[in-house]
Amino acid sequence: xxxxxxxxxxxxxxxxxxxxxxxxxxxxxxxxxxxxxxxxxxxxxxxxxxxxxxxxxxxxxxxxxxxxxxxxxxxxxxxxxxxxxxxxxxxxxxxxxxxxxxxxxxxxxxxxxxxxxxxxxxxxxxxxxxxxxxxxxxxxxxxxxxxxxxxxxxxxxxxxxxxxxxxxxxxxxxxxxxxxxxxxxxxxxxxxxxxxxxxxxxxxxxxxxxxxxxxxxxxxxxxxxxxxxxxxxxxxxxxxxxxxxxxxxxxxxxxxxxxxxxxxxxxxxxxxxxxxxxxx
Ligand code: AMP
Numbered sequence: 001x002x003x004x005x006x007x008x009x010x011x012x013x014x015x016x017x018x019x020x021x022x023x024x025x026x027x028x029x030x031x032x033x034x035x036x037x038x039x040x041x042x043x044x045x046x047x048x049x050x051x052x053x054x055x056x057x058x059x060x061x062x063x064x065x066x067x068x069x070x071x072x073x074x075x076x077x078x079x080x081x082x083x084x085x086x087x088x089x090x091x092x093x094x095x096x097x098x099x100x101x102x103x104x105x106x107x108x109x110x111x112x113x114x115x116x117x118x119x120x121x122x123x124x125x126x127x128x129x130x131x132x133x134x135x136x137x138x139x140x141x142x143x144x145x146x147x148x149x150x151x152x153x154x155x156x157x158x159x160x161x162x163x164x165x166x167x168x169x170x171x172x173x174x175x176x177x178x179x180x181x182x183x184x185x186x187x188x189x190x191x192x193x194x195x196x197x198x199x200x201x202x203x204x205x206x207x208x209x210x211x212x213x214x215x216x217x218x219x220x221x222x223x224x225x226x227x228x229x230x231x232x233x234x235x236x237x238x239x240x241x242x243x244x245x246x247x248x249x250x251x252x253x254x255x256x257x258x259x260x261x262x263x264x265x266x267x268x269x270x271x272x273x274x275x276x277x278x279x280x
């Protein structure tokens with residue numbers, strides 16, 4: 001696997017692959033890779049003969065008080081995992097390569113960027129939209145693979161691709177979970193052993209809400225009860241538990257069309273997010 005840090009080198013590699021008639025799949029990440037990320041790489045390999053993974057902890061999607069400075073990193077470990085997963089190129093640029101002097105473009109988003117994560121992390125989706133658009137352009141990829149773990153992010157990226165007519169397709173992979181249901185996440189490294197045990201309550205609470213919705217409960221009832229369960233399990237603050245439609249990311253009072261229950265809550269200093277599409 002080739003490790004590339006320079007935009008011109010990435011462009012040259014991608015142009016050579018396209019000239020040979022080879023499609024390219026992109027897997028954008030912030031590193032500290034786990035089985036969830038590697039499932040995206042495996043899907044990318046099914047979609048295209050060439051796979052580029054990227055590792056970039058994107059400063060534009062973090063607010064000043066957030067965890068940019070302490071976000072976990074292990075580039076050597078990540079390289080070994082990507083190599084074993086059959087990735088062709090790791091693009092691991094510096095901040096200067098991604099946002100060179102004079103960089104002046106911003107993307108303002110409404111629609112799926114509003115509410116839920118958009119309310120609690122107002123800077124995030126503008127940053128995600130910007131870095132993804134730039135990575136799509138730099139890599140020339142034909143398809144990009146994202147995880148359902150960050151469902152609102154998928155909705156946002158799909159919107160950006162459509163609105164800006166970007167020549168790329170977005171594919172998704174279901175959330176990879178630990179045996180107790182906790183969605184794998186680089187940020188799980190922040191959990192001490194006691195919090196790690198309690199963290200399983202997130203998936204359990206969202207699954208419970210999904211079950212209640214399927215049994216006919218309203219979103220207010222099902223999500224309210226799930227919030228209660230999170231508090232009882234030791235989460236100190238629940239940012240939201242909410243139902244949204246799968247197709248348009250619309251609020252729904254009941255499960256009147258396919259939907260997802262999404263949640264975000266704090267276990268001590270660690271913020272966990274997750275979502276489920278059906279109970280279990
Ligand atoms: P991150 O490095 O956390 O920014 O995530 C990079 C990509 O991996 C995003 O598309 C995430 O949705 C995806 N991802 C993260 N965790 C998981 C997981 N447990 N299962 C599937 N995909 C995931």
